[in-house]
Amino acid sequence: MEIIVKGRNAEVSDRFRTHVNEKLSKIEQFAPRAQRVDVEITHEPNPSQAEVSERIEITVIDKGPVIRAEAAASDRYGALDLASGKLLERLRRARDRRKEHRRSDAHVSAPLTLTPKDVNIPKAKEQAAPEAAKVPTVPGEEVENQLGDSPVVVRQKLYEAQPMSVDQALYEMELVGHPFYLFIDEETKQPCAVYHRHGWTYGVIRLDTRTV
Structure with missing residues (x-):
């Protein structure tokens, strides 16, 4: 299993890379077929964000669904502890689900299908797209564009879309x-989009169109 550590607006020392490898070595216990683990470290220079200035995102690339966790803290070691704890819990749940599926093919009811009108989702204000904005063209590629003259940066990433059931989408x-x-x-x-509602209830929004 390969662990790739990279910084976004941040330098990463060899000492911290070694600590990351040691901290994430338990991943193989829950995902023995994991091919790669991506660890991205982001530093927030704004002093007002000092309590969450170090953000870590961990992504496990396996043959099954992508599993990800992220956390922020005032220092990298604390952020890594929080993110790795979330990640290991999700890996454990994924492993348990695989075991349950092997034991039984029990039917799982789909959640209530809702429309935007049902959940009263406020309509976002339309904003003109920046001229010649770059868009990702290869799965996994990320691009960033500044929104007009404002300091807002829009980050886009392209994912492969695999048809799946509502139950599988909720799981992922x-x-x-x-x-x-x-x-x-x-x-x-x-x-479609599945999303959290209140408590342990979920919703599904569908677009009135079909993919080829």
């Missing part, structure tokens, strides 16, 4: 720790 959303997850429904071929 939990593994990456995001409040929503975009996917193509394998039955309807519609672009």
